[in-house]
Amino acid sequence: MALILKNIVKKFNSQTVVQDLSLKIEDGEFFSLLGPSGCGKTTLLRMISGFETPDSGQILLDGQDLTPIPSNERPFRMVFQSYALFPHLTVGENLAFGLKIQKTPKEEISERVENALNLINMLDYKNRFPETLSGGQCQRVAVARAFINEPRVLLLDEPLSALDKKMRDHMQTELRAIQRKLNITFIFVTHDQDEAMTMSDRIAVMERGYLKQVSSPHEMYSSPANAFTASFLGDMNVFVHSGQKVFIRPERTLVSLSPMASDLVSYSGEVINKLFKGVFWDVYVRLSTGGVVKCLVDSKNEDMMEDLTIGKEVQVGYSQVYAHVFETE
Numbered sequence: 001m002a003l004i005l006k007n008i009v010k011k012f013n014s015q016t017v018v019q020d021l022s023l024k025i026e027d028g029e030f031f032s033l034l035g036p037s038g039c040g041k042t043t044l045l046r047m048i049s050g051f052e053t054p055d056s057g058q059i060l061l062d063g064q065d066l067t068p069i070p071s072n073e074r075p076f077r078m079v080f081q082s083y084a085l086f087p088h089l090t091v092g093e094n095l096a097f098g099l100k101i102q103k104t105p106k107e108e109i110s111e112r113v114e115n116a117l118n119l120i121n122m123l124d125y126k127n128r129f130p131e132t133l134s135g136g137q138c139q140r141v142a143v144a145r146a147f148i149n150e151p152r153v154l155l156l157d158e159p160l161s162a163l164d165k166k167m168r169d170h171m172q173t174e175l176r177a178i179q180r181k182l183n184i185t186f187i188f189v190t191h192d193q194d195e196a197m198t199m200s201d202r203i204a205v206m207e208r209g210y211l212k213q214v215s216s217p218h219e220m221y222s223s224p225a226n227a228f229t230a231s232f233l234g235d236m237n238v239f240v241h242s243g244q245k246v247f248i249r250p251e252r253t254l255v256s257l258s259p260m261a262s263d264l265v266s267y268s269g270e271v272i273n274k275l276f277k278g279v280f281w282d283v284y285v286r287l288s289t290g291g292v293v294k295c296l297v298d299s300k301n302e303d304m305m306e307d308l309t310i311g312k313e314v315q316v317g318y319s320q321v322y323a324h325v326f327e328t329e
Helices: 041-049 091-101 106-119 135-147 165-182 193-199 217-222 227-232 302-307
Strands: 002-012 015-026 030-034 056-061 076-079 153-157 185-190 202-207 210-215 237-241 244-248 254-256 265-276 280-287 292-298 313-318
Touching: 002 041, 015 041, 015 185, 015 210, 030 041, 030 193, 041 076, 041 153, 041 185, 076 135, 091 106, 091 135, 106 135, 106 165, 135 153, 135 165, 153 165, 165 185, 165 193, 185 193, 193 217, 202 217, 202 227, 210 217, 210 227, 227 244, 237 265, 237 292, 254 292, 280 313
Parallel strands: 030 185, 030 202, 076 153, 153 185
Antiparallel strands: 002 015, 002 056, 202 210, 237 244, 254 313, 265 280, 265 313, 280 292
């Protein structure tokens, strides 16, 4: 039981925006499509939904080819960034709208609307109009309106990008909890690395229409498959060692006021900035060999932070255990 994309290609005029892409998404998985603007992730989502048609390839659900099937006949529902709620209908009426179109019995509509409102913790808002709700509340209603139709797959196109950071962080937790309760497949499009890392069972990173890596957040962060994934997912320092570019996470990059142990690769540098981030300080060092790297220093290390003044000469280094070296792409 899975959604399988086989050799999907999509062109707009002479530009190929999805390049011979194959992917398997498991049933009940929270799966994120991650990448910069213009990488093809939204186009891919629209092909899954049926709003766009691939130039070649197949979209299979449980072995059935959905490619020729129109959007309204696929067992999917889409949630957009703009919410797309009907302003003249109450929250309850918005949720009931699709069920009425399907001629669902009134008693069943009432029960399913109440269950959906309970799931998103908004039963008291049933008779409110969208204009009286916050952005986060509107987004929860939009999600509920999609899943109340009992789709096999819920497609979400950057649904949290219009929210402020505090509300976005809260909605990440809410959406993940809703997905676990429903136990249906969520395919989530985002350009926000932290968002994808927080919510996903697996992530597919895309660049210029190609899949660069598909794996769990932890695996992708700790074992990136290529330079693009390493740099795009989380912060990454780049050193030059023996003529090669070496990628090291900031939390694995050491800074010291004295010479480093002989088993570490080390460089001299100068502190150019430090930013307090709560648990850690971000310490930025300009290397004598060129380039700037970021080191994380525990806030509890107060004596060291007092000595790490702007302009201070320091040593920066790393263990080769944590080094990632990739072929030039």
